[in-house]
Amino acid sequence: AQSVTQLDSHVSVSEGTPVLLRCNYSSSYSPSLFWYVQHPNKGLQLLLKYTSAATLVKGINGFEAEFKKSETSFHLTKPSAHMSDAAEYFCVVSGFRGRANQAGTALIFGKGTTLSVSS
Amino acid sequence: NAGVMQNPRHLVRRRGQEARLRCSPMKGHSHVYWYRQLPEEGLKFMVYLQKENIIDESGMPKERFSAEFPKEGPSILRIQQVVRGDSAAYFCASSPQDRGTNYGYTFGSGTRLTVV
Numbered sequence: 658a659q660s661v662t663q664l665d666s667h668v669s670v671s672e673g674t675p676v677l678l679r680c681n682y683s684s685s686y687s688p689s690l691f692w693y694v695q696h697p698n699k700g701l702q703l704l705l706k707y708t709s710a711a712t713l714v715k716g717i718n719g720f721e722a723e724f725k726k727s728e729t730s731f732h733l734t735k736p737s738a739h740m741s742d743a744a745e746y747f748c749v750v751s752g753f754r755g756r757a758n759q760a761g762t763a764l765i766f767g768k769g770t771t772l773s774v775s776s
Numbered sequence: 777n778a779g780v781m782q783n784p785r786h787l788v789r790r791r792g793q794e795a796r797l798r799c800s801p802m803k804g805h806s807h808v809y810w811y812r813q814l815p816e817e818g819l820k821f822m823v824y825l826q827k828e829n830i831i832d833e834s835g836m837p838k839e840r841f842s843a844e845f846p847k848e849g850p851s852i853l854r855i856q857q858v859v860r861g862d863s864a865a866y867f868c869a870s871s872p873q874d875r876g877t878n879y880g881y882t883f884g885s886g887t888r889l890t891v892v
Contacts, residue, residue, distance in 0.1 A: 693883075700885035701819075701867065747818055763809070763835070764869075764881065766818030 659684045661750045663767035671775050676720075676735040678770045680748030683729065689751035690731045691764070692722055696744045704746075707731060718742070743774045780805075780870050781850075782884035789858050789891050797853040797887045801870030808851040809881065810843060813865040825851060858891045865889075 664679040682688060692704040705716025712724040722733045731748060748767040781800040789795050801808050806827055811819040821835040825845035836843065840858075845851040855862055865888045869881035 698888075701883040703882070763821035763824065763832070764811075764819070766811075766820070768816075768818045 659688065659750045659765050661748050661765055661767040663746075663748050663770050665770050666768065667771045667773070669773040669775065670738045672740055673737050676733070676738045676742065676772065678733040678746050678748075678772065680731045680733065680767060681729050682731060682748070682750045684750060690722075690724060691749040691751070692716065692720070692731075692733050693747045693749060693766075694744050695747065695769075701747070704733070738772075738774045740774050740776065743772055745769045745771050780868055780882050780884035782866075782868050782887050784887060785885065787887055787889045789889065791859055791891055792857050795855040795858050795862070795889055795891075797855075797866050797868075797889070798850040799853070799868030799870075799884060800850040801868075802882055805870035805872050805882075807871045808845050809869045809871075810851075810853050811867045811869065811883075813867060813886075815864070819867060822853075855889075858889075860891050863889055863891045 660683045662681045668678060670676055682690060687709055690707040693701045694704050695701050704720050705714045705722055707714045707724045713721060715721045720733060720735045722731050724731050733746060747769050749764045751764060780802055783798050787795055799808060808825050810822040812822055813819045823830065823836045823843045824832040825843060827845055828847050840856045842854045853866060865886045867883050867886045869883045871881050
C-alpha cells in the first residue's frame with residue numbers, strides 16, 4: 658500500500674531564508690509524487706511532480722524537490738522564502754488501483770505542512 | 777480554457793437537509809474525482825467517475841452519500857440528511873481519458889460545506 662508522511666506539521670521561516678518541507682513516502686512500486694499548495698480558502702495548485710524522469714524536479718514559484726529512492730524521500734525546498742509562500746503544502750503519492758497506467762488512480766495526501774513566513 | 781469549476785463555493789445546511797455539490801471538469805476531461813478535506817487533515821479520496829459510470833467509490837461513506845456524472849452536465853455529489861460531521865471542504869479534480877498515474881490532476885477551488 659502507498660502512504661506519505663509529512664514530518665513537520667508546521668514550519669516557520671523568515672523572509673529571504675531557505676525553506677525545507679520534508680516528506681517521506683512508502684510505495685510498493687515506482688511512485689509518482691507531487692507537491693500541492695493550498696492558500697487560505699483557495700483551491701489546490703500543483704507545484705511540481707515527479708514521474709520517474711529526472712530526480713531533481715523544478716516547479717513553479719522557485720520551488721524544487723528531489724526524489725531520493727534510497728531514503729524514500731521527496732523533500733520540497735526553496736532557496737529564499739517570500740511572504741506570499743505562506744500556505745499549506747501537501748505531499749502526495751499516486752495510489753495504485755488496477756492496471757498500471759490506468760487513469761483514475763487515487764491520490765494519497767499527507768496531512769499537510771503549514772508554512773509561515775515572517776518579515 | 778476554464779479550469780475545474782465547482783459550485784457553490786460555500787454551502788450552509790441545517791442538520792437533516794440535503795447538500796448538492798456540483799463539479800464541471802475541464803474541457804475535454806471525462807474523468808472526475810471527488811475528495812474530502814476534514815479540518816486539519818489532508819484530502820481523502822471519495823469517488824472516481826467517468827461519464828455515466830462510477831469506477832471506484834471505495835472512499836465514499838456507505839450511507840447518505842452518492843455521486844453521479846451524467847452524459848450531459850456537471851458531476852454531482854449528493855449528501856442526504858447531513859450531520860455536523862459532514863462539515864468539510866469537498867474538492868473535485870478532473871483528468872483526460874486514458875491518462876495514467878503520471879498525470880497531476882487539476883483541482884477545483886472546492887465547496888466548503890458547513891452543517892449547523
